[in-house]
Amino acid sequence: MDTTLNGSTRVPPDPEGAGVELDGRGLTVPDVVRLADAAAAPAVPPEALDRARHSWQAAARLAGAGRLYGRGTGVGAHRSVPVAAQDEAEHGLRLLRSHAGGAGTLLPARQVRAMLAVRANQLLAGGSGIQPAFVTALTDALRLGVHPAVSEYGGLGTGDLTALAQTGLTLIGERPWLTDRPERSGPPVGHDGGPPPTEAGFLPPGFPVQRRGAVPGTEPGPTADAAPAGPSSPLPAPVVPQPGDALALLSSNALTLGLAALACHHLEVLLRATHAVAALSLAGVSGSLEAYAPEVHALRPYPGVAHAAAEVRRLLGVPGRPYGAGRRIQDPFGFRSFPQAHGPALDAAGALRRIVEVEINCPSENPLISADGTAAHHHGAFYAAPLGLALDGLNLAVLQTAQLSAARLTALGRSDLTGLPGFLATGPASSSGAMILEYTANSALAELRSCATPASAGHAVLSHGLEEAASFASQAARQSLRAVDAYTTVLACELVTAVRALRLHPSPPPVPVFTVPAAVLPAGTEDRPLTADVAAAAELLPVLADL
Structure with missing residues (x-):
């Protein structure tokens, strides 16, 4: 079906069993809408995952030859502050925890799912240097119908740092997943079925789960309030973060792009x-x-x-x-x-x-790992x-x-x-x-x-x-x-x-x-x-x- 201006911009129904391919090259606005609506499942071709893996391996080689921003250094005004090699993994955790400072009402699941789809596809374009397990976890979340708690306020159009930090903490198991499906009552649960941890950066027991009022015409029919995924809910396997993963995940406007795709449609x-x-x-x-x-x-x-x-x-x-x-x-x-x-x-x-x-x-990540793996480009x-x-x-x-x-x-x-x-x-x-x-x-x-x-x-x-x-x-x-x-x-x-x-x-x-x-x-x-x-x-x- 024609999707140009002179035809239409309809989102055609998927053939039975069809999915949306995330390959870092051909995602469209209608594809983002389908994934946001859970009207299609994501499919990742092996060559796209290989592209992400090569970028991850190249980033490790480049980091061994000299410091990379956000991996061997602090970020922002701390860009010149060195990070010891033995501290790089913990530095990444501190980066996720410190940047998960969003505020305001939690976004509807549909908007967060659009963000997950965009971010997974961007990472599959290559250039981020992130370990492929994060891509798998993002697509698993879309497939399983769960999403992180993401706050409305935090981005300024220079990277959705707070939203992606909140997402990162969920991907590694420090924050619970939410679901649109009504679950049995009780406090949020962690990946082990018990209450989530309460240390800094974790969600406390009884974390208030709420949804913003849906925009008429943007929600596919009545939906239940988002609730923590219960013990019986299948969840993405927690990712063990490695050096360089944190900034690679954060360096994107994926939430803004997801919202823009929904609004555009x-x-x-x-x-x-x-x-x-x-x-x-x-x-x-x-x-x-x-x-x-x-x-x-x-x-x-x-x-x-x-x-x-x-x-x-x-x-x-x-x-x-x-x-x-x-x-x-x-x-x-x-x-x-x-x-x-x-x-x-x-x-x-x-x-x-x-x-x-x-x-x-x-790819939008900073630094950007070149396609041939020989250079890391710092950019805006x-x-x-x-x-x-x-x-x-x-x-x-x-x-x-x-x-x-x-x-x-x-x-x-x-x-x-x-x-x-x-x-x-x-x-x-x-x-x-x-x-x-x-x-x-x-x-x-x-x-x-x-x-x-x-x-x-x-x-x-x-x-x-x-x-x-x-x-x-x-x-x-x-x-x-x-x-x-x-x-x-x-x-x-x-x-x-x-x-x-x-x-x-x-x-x-x-x-x-x-x-x-x-x-x-x-x-x-x-x-x-x-x-x-x-x-x-x-x-x-x-x-x-x-x-």
Whole structure:
């Protein structure tokens, strides 16, 4: 199935028994989503594991010939502080324990699973110098349905140090695994079935396990609260850390990339659904299709803009050269300028996907072990400016098209534009009809506006001034996930209003883009609570995206 912009970005169902191959080269955004949803199991080809093993062996040789950053030295401002050879293994443990200082609410299992998938694939690209047992443990966790407890706050777009340190302590057995499956009550358990240790860096008995509220549209149905994996739960075998493993594991933006992959996928679905919702609203106001004519867009060849116009024409079943100017010479911007506002969002989503798929398929570790094993390169490739800027760009572009969605919703309530009753009310003259949905949509739009504040404009000076800037891609990724929720609400409000308008219209279009939602959404137009209507419309958006 085509997964390009001009086809779709659907995640096709896996054939029975199929998995997602983690080879360090070909992981895609849909693959990350499948693994995050536990809809597929990871498969690691032997040659990819061999690549990781060669990198591990090369790192050991290079370390024997001279100190490597983070292995024979401290990190950050302590980069020049030597570490004795006999202390390297303990130094790695101290690094994991000291960096596991994340805070805030625990992330949902789905987001943590996305991180595990990304990190395993990056390590299989070679260049990290980590022992392959860590890769095996990461993929085992995905396969067994367990995940580490990862806190929300800690990353700044220069490496997800706290999240990966918490993960590392779980991989070596110092923190318990969590599971989405409900387990028998009781305190968290360690790998031996007893309570976990309580020394520094360990989880105390009764560790509070909680989940953040799921973003509507980003969780695959109701899930139980995450709970510690019980004694009967199969768990990955604890890894015995060796010199160099700690920094090799930490040197990545895997959590940010996992969140970005999830946000990118869900926003792509919503952006496809927007074509259908905008088409319904255009029909609801008897709008002109002149602004969607192929000739108009051929003169200004922006791919996303032309695609948005073509999708509206296709969904409404009009010929390539639309005839009839509608009832007005020019429609309001929400209708007339829809392609120009929506096209950049399509382009921004495509740009983000390309960047995510580069980053999840290449090594990011510092130092980077060369492919031939002869050199270790110290670098700043973990500085996630390309990712942060792409996320900010998509968040801003989604805001632009969402603003026109709210404008179309308002227009649908205007009798002077539609020829229908004001606010689409059919009761007594004082009836409010769909009036309140303007308020609901604009409330969600305000949240989108907050999400669109560029995270890249942030600034931080850390580690005694050695790290004097940050990309803040981590914050941009969280904003994108919040934007999924807010944009879903804006579109759902417009969809409810557009379907109501077309039900009152003298000649609604006999096309699936109308008949499909009309068969599902409540039909009554009396004054009543519309919360259930909006919820049903939100559930319909992925269906409309696939029309």
